[in-house]
Amino acid sequence: MTEYGRGQGSEPWYPEDPSHGDVGWGGQQGHPGQSPQTGQQQYPRGGPQYGAGPLEPQSGHPQEYVQQQHAGQGYDQWTGQQPAPGHSDGYGQQYQGGWEAAQPGQIPYGTDPTAPYAGHPEAYGAEPPDYYGTPEAYPPPRPPAHRTAAPAPPDESAGDREDWDPARPDREAPAAPRHADAPDDYDYEDEEPPGRSGGREDRRGGRSGKEGKRKRRNGCACLLVTAVFVGGIGAVGYFGYQFYQDRYGAPEDFAGAGTDENVSVDIPKGAIGSLIGQKLKEAGVIKSVDAFTQAQNRHPQGKSIQDGAYILRKQMSAASAVELMLDPKSRNNLIIAEGRRNIWVYEQIDKRLDLPEGTTKDVALTEWKSLGLPEWATNGAASRKDPLEGFLYPSSYPVAEGAEPAEVLKKMISRAKSQYAAHDLDGKARELGLKGPLELITVASLVQAEGRTHDDFKKMAAVVYNRLKPDNTVTNQKIEFDSTYNYLRNQSKLDISIKEIRNLDHPYNTYFYKGLPPGPIGNPGEDALSAALEPDDGGWMFFVSVDGKTTTFTDNLTDHNKLVEEFNAGRTKGD
Template identity: 55%
Template sequence: MTEYGRGPGSEPWHPQDPLYGDGGWEGQHAQQGQRSPYGGLPQHHPQEPQYGDWNGQHQPGHDAQHHPYDQEPGAPRYDEEYAGHAPQQFPQGGWDATGTHGQVPYAADPGDPYGQRPVAYGGEQPDLYGTEEAYPPPVPPGRRRPGPGPEAAEPAEEEPDVLGGDGVDTDDAEEAEPPTRRERRGKKPVKSKKGRTGCACMVVVLVFGGGLGGLGYFGWKFYQNRFGAAPDYAGSGNGHQVTVEIPKDAGGWEIGGKLKQAGVVESSAAFVSALQANPRGKSIQDGVYTLEKQMSAASAVELMLSPKSRSNLIIAEGLRNTAVYTLVDKRLGVPAGTTARVARKDYKHLGLPAWALNHAQLKDPLEGFLYPSSYAVTKGQKPEAVLKKMVSQATAKFQELGVESRARSLGLDNPWQLLTVASLAQAEGTSHDDFRKMAEVVYNRLEPDNPQTYGRLEFDSTYNYVKNQSKIDLSIAELRKYDNPYNTYFSKGLPPGPIDNPGEEALRGALDPTHDGWYYFISMDGKTSKFTKTLEDHEKLVNEWNASRKKN
């Protein structure tokens, strides 16, 4: 058998051959000048070929002596093998009885991918399909069983039954099946689904169980937040003290958050609940509190309402700066004099307003600006930070009261002088009710042509400020001989600056003095003051006071 005109000999028909499957049962015409796929020789058609039927009856012009099936003795003829079959007509290109070209006697099947060339009857041909790796031989169209073509899709693999299937062991079933053609070609057999089935079940269980667990957790948290009691410690603490700073204007939730962060209460919600349940809960102020860890919310509220828990630095009204510096040093645990040195060196960088700067002959530029209040001062803080906080609070209060805007309406040159008037009223007044009258005394004496003092203030408090003392038994002779701008017995007008730190009531008294004509005052019991308009009335009160002292 020759293959594709390459000469005699036989070799397997391999699928990678470019003409593999092109012959089929329908045969191919060799183009003129090309080799025939059946005989390996070029074909010539000098005349229109004539066709005969399967009974050996040839049309005129057909040479029966050169019929290819008559070349071998003993080969069956078509009229013997196909006797009884009805004559059939074949298209152009059939048997020409020349022995040079013969078309196979079967019509081509377009769906047959295994069409092959005819083999001449006679000589024994090698079995090209005997090996296991070879493709099966083509089957004639009449003997084929209907089935899907080569383009038919592979049967879909059955999905594993996730919940157990029908109980068939897929491993045994696969072992029993013979290897298929696809497996012989090299495709790996389908592996068992048993392991994947178990994993799928496990994933489903985990996902479903995790979803239920998460839903239950969030449901429980929602119930606790909405309807359950807030987490809370029991008792009044475990004995470990902590210091907590509460900022100004802090609400219940903010306070509770700071206490929880310090370990005092277990939850902010519990503290807010206890704060609302206590009738005095709204009176908790800002500052530093000394509490204990793991306190019940109710006990924490009670302790914060008690003065025992307050550890703020309290600056009383009327304190001089020298006393404030000493208190700050003690609270910070720094050497004495540390805060005073910082004040002298850095006073311009502590937040003073512009109108408080550049005044001559001042004893302390910060005097009057360490506002009386409660401050959260603890060890570890810097003196600069504490002083800045005090100056900031004083400046805010002065702006709130209108110290800067109302100074000139009171006959003063600037707000600095108004602050000085307030400090004098604070120093000489003995009660909050005295401040308005005391402020009027200052304004009246400042009049340069007043008939009582002629422009002199003559306040003992100014002399005591210079001496850093608080004496009341001072002789007039001593007072008038001491030359100092702060000594109002020696110098006319206001001192160079404030002599203490006035509180809000003294500031309001300086802003809104009385207009009753007061020039003199005296404190009879150290708690209240009596005011007079003339020197004669004042002398009577002085004699009365001296007599009361002799009796005691």
């Protein structure tokens, strides 16, 4: 399409355009390639195409140009202006209007279309008709730079309606014409007339619809990019902060001394800081293990936290938890020392629970089957003085007001089972010539009752195993421990009459019966159990404590009798 709105074909691009056919000054048109004023060769805008002569069809004007000039309305095709009436063309003639004798698209017969005044009788003085002076006439055509396409009626019958006004600003004009040499994606809405600057505005004074939509799209795109950019920065900042906190930041921790809710935490023996912290976190005491280990390392006595049961508060700061665990008040629980008998444990539970004396003992003797003993401990339980003896493991246990005796006993038995399960009691018992794990626990209770130190425990275990040997003719396979007699009597005497101890018929009296007693005589600790599992390899048969502090072991009766005389002599002087 050319810049004057006409295509390369013979038809105008919009036949209803009121400016259709405006190709010259009042219909007068010179030679297609010649200026009417000067007679010089003149080319259309853009110049002649390469290789075309001034009168050839490709010289800048379409071949049907001569026909189109007859439909003109006195409009200058080249300048975009309409000659005023009476204007001279340079030949002394005035132009007054169009060709009244010619029909659109036709040339009068015998008329030279290139003649300056051919077919224009008004050029010789006749008054031309005024095509724009009546109310029904179209308005005068505008220059090409200011033309707008005529609005189309809304439907086929709209042209006959009196209320349809083509000049109404709310009528949308048809799409702009397409240039013949324009690319397919050329945007005519953005095309501006020569000489204008700034954005295009529509007839209502606002931006064109397409430009507005494009700007809205650009705005949304900018907003989306900004949101993505800000979100990316936020994500990087968040993960960066988490990375910093994990590597260099302080661990999570509660503040203060905790709530009013108490909780009991059982710390196993040998537990280090991280395991202690894990137990406290599971119980809801602290918020993180790292916070506890740091607080424990900062405290001068932090490494001295012992195993046992602690009564703490929930949601404590790690530093507060360390302080409370180092305070003896936090261990104001029932602490079972190594070697304690069950009868003493029952009494302590009754006191702490404010129960009548003997309540816990009755529960133990009547409900022992439901308290969680290992299966190997139930065999022959009826023949034992107390089925639970040896299974209330030495440790610290919370015995808070309102607790039930059975629940407290279950915790103690559960602790014993877990400790005993850490050893191969059954295999070790067969290796040592015992009948099963229960006898091994019984040996450990004897060692715990008679020994004084860790070194004593291994030699004391050797004494037990040597006296149980079938070839023992010195004691005839009798253990002969005073501790067994004291157990059945529920006493702790050192001076026991030989006559009394040897004549009492009772299964726990090792002076009267051969072999081990029916069951443990107390609750052994870990050291005594280890000694029972790995006894000394000496041939120790006898032992005596001369000074009451150390124990001397011998492997023959002669040496033992000398030590007994020394012991008796010391007691006589002391009396």
